[in-house]
Amino acid sequence: MPLILNSTTIHTILTDPSHLPTFSHTLLTGLLTPSTSPHRTSTTTPHGTTTLFMPCTQRSTTSLKTVSLPLNSPPNATITLHSSHTGTLLAVLSGSEITAFRTALTSLLLVRARTQRGVRVRKVVIIGAGKQAEWVLRLLPWAAGCMAEELDVGIYTRSGSESVKARIKISGYRALERGELEREVKSAEALFCCTPSTEPVVPVEWVVEGEKRGRYVSLIGSYREDMVEVEPGLLVREGWSVCVDRKEACFVESGEVIKSGIAREQVEEVAEVVERVQREGELGVGDERWLGNVVFKCVGVAVMDLVVSEEIVRIAEETGVGEVIRNFE
CATH class of the missing domain: 3.40.50.720 (NAD(P)-binding Rossmann-like Domain)
Structure with a gap:
């Protein structure tokens, strides 16, 4: 059952100062731990919108961040987390704040x-x-x-x-x-x-x-x-x-x-x-x-998105926030 987290919920979690020591430790550890991060790829539409794809696998989780860069509006980003073992979708997060x-x-x-x-x-x-x-x-x-x-x-x-x-x-x-x-x-x-x-x-x-x-x-x-x-x-x-x-x-x-x-x-x-x-x-x-x-x-780099997103999901599950999609296959 994947967890869906919108930008408002993520902002609330990230701005809570009590979480900052954990996020800093998580980020440092993530950067020190081996991961597989293929170089980002991109596509550009005829209208000039560029979309970046940033994959990463570390330990038991695989992430993919998709960032769209329209010419005349702010960028939009989405991060998905999957089980590296089964491919099961674990979470979808709004990515711009992250x-x-x-x-x-x-x-x-x-x-x-x-x-x-x-x-x-x-x-x-x-x-x-x-x-x-x-x-x-x-x-x-x-x-x-x-x-x-x-x-x-x-x-x-x-x-x-x-x-x-x-x-x-x-x-x-x-x-x-x-x-x-x-x-x-x-x-x-x-x-x-x-x-x-x-x-x-x-x-x-x-x-x-x-x-x-x-x-x-x-x-x-x-x-x-x-x-x-x-x-x-x-x-x-x-x-x-x-x-x-x-x-x-x-x-x-x-x-x-x-x-x-x-x-x-x-x-x-x-x-x-x-x-x-x-x-x-x-x-x-x-x-x-x-x-x-x-x-x-x-x-x-994508591993930064992966480890921070994992920690956000952990906090969200502990506090009971976000929307769980049941019967998702």
């Missing part, structure tokens, strides 16, 4: 580990105002180890929409004007780029200003090889370290990684880095660099 949540949480795993090692994060700039940016905002206090009121967050959106600016101000944060962006980026301890941009959203000179004190740069909005959120040269700049969600995905899909020419051996996967940094005791040889200047790149 996609934004798992991407934002993955981008903050290392921030959390750095914070636990004494790296302070209080001044933050977020570029973008979509769901990814919203989830970074929600999860940032947890990652930074402080109350939301202790954070100085500026949000810049290139759309210039007054309604978006008003929404940002209502949330208690600052909506940045273009003229303020240089000063804010130069002084920020962390920069989160959440836009599907095909050109750098800020000059690299702003990003490297003050790099001696160590800063964290997250690139989670761009997901194709023609997209870049910072100048690719930042990834090969001396004194900077690079980690990604998955090497095999980023070396095919990330414009920043591909165009930088960075070697595979110079890049690590974020889950492995976080696992080492958050261990008790002294850091291992060479791992001190992950407390300094870091670029994190995420294009999004």
